[in-house]
Amino acid sequence: MSTDTPARLLQLLSLLQTPREWPGGELSERLGVSRRTVRRDVDRLRELGYPVQATKGADGGYRLVAGKAMPPLVLDDEEAVAIAVGLRAGAGHAVEGVDEASVRALAKLEQVLPGRLRHRVATLQAATTPLTTGDGTSIAPETLTTMASAIAGRERLRFAYRAGDGAQSRRLTEPYRLVSTGRRWYLVAYCLDREDWRTFRVDRVSEPFATGARFAPRELPTGDAAEYLRQSMYRRQDTYEFDVTFAAPAEFVAARLPAWLGVPEPVDDGRCRLRASTADAVEWLAVRLATVDCEFTVHGPAELVSCVRDLGGRLGAGGGGPRSSPRP
Template structure:
């Protein structure tokens, strides 16, 4: 298989459908050359379907057998299960794992998709701590495909206050923050970017309508989501002035991002505000240096009670 044919295969795996002219432009060849390369992929066993229409096109379909030179049955099942596990628990690679899983499941034969689903239903992990609300893996997968294909979605969304409303959005990225997942999307009705927690999304419905990819402000989805989350109002306020340089505090904490701001070379401000008193206590306990605290009375009361229990337990 030539490098150009591999590039063609990679393009076919990233979108549901390509026109012949689009593939020719991406590969820097003629439409006739694209047709020859598609025939070569078919000869190797890759299920490439032709799409009828004014411009014509191609799509990679699910096959009756795995394409040769790729994976055997056991390897395909093992990789699919590993990708699902990574998407649910390894910070930093979740969206990449979902994109890879979407590509793999697109060409898995039905018999292997059934085995993967059975394994997922049969295998359980032990939860050693309360991780809070978790996103539905089926929802994660559907959103990953919609982000990849730039397909408009509709769904019902429940806000933190309990109000529910229908939304119509252009999905762009999935972002994980600790145990929570967020969808970064452009809300077509409000004509603005919005962040949606996946555990509050119900009734997801693909529209079948695709739109050009809208650029994310700042070109960094994770940083954009972190900044929005930091600016969002929280139930409990807690601001810690830490006697350590900002780089030292960032190195010793997780998932705080833009909530750590330098005051001077030896001091920084950590915004530990949260809807959960327990999470505030955990954040403060993880600070790598002494600090002073400006917090709401309920936060101070919770911290004093926790400290009393700890002192009593240690004698």
């Protein structure tokens, strides 16, 4: 009979996290304890916040159900490796929708992974070639997890940085937030060397490490890291205004475009209009508009109108049909 209560509780929790109902008798045999002990252990898990549901009957069963909060999970080796590999793949290529929360989760998981599992994760990662549409901004997940840990722990972060013109420098920063634009990761931080707020492209960062020195968070000028990044990018790049009408409701279009492109406004029940500015290449914006999956009309600028017209012609020809030009 098992007398190690903590170990037995972890084993019981691992069994209950399998999506099925466990008869009390089977749990008793698996754990090597009496059914009465199983009932007491279930009560202990409930006290810890795990929503264990019991069913009545000759051999009443137990199962873990959804509760009000997310309790800690117990993962076996295969599950831990699968989650770590998935998070590393997503984080390393700035997949849209995979934001700082996933990087924090990866940092927590890799912190407690045993050495043998770390080796398996690294081996799988090295043997996998992802199919992406990126522009060369793939980055090491370790860089992101180091930054995320420094942000969470409010530790000063030092790293080497390569600017857009190739200039090399070393920076000591107080990291504030990681921001994903869907194509790249950026670090928003207070740079102690420049005595001002800065944004850093993470794919240009190397040798990052947390110094262990704590700091009190400063107030970001804009109050929001994504907004600060947007303003910072526009200050550094030439921007242009664009105007597009979509033959779909605003909610439909907004769900299919990055939020930083702007918010579409309803025109009537079936259409909406997006007027905003961007520093992105018109070629990229044209492709992005085409992925909304509805008809649209570009009102300006002329470069975007021309690009959409050319893209429509190439797509039509590629599909074997006659070349056609969208309305300007």
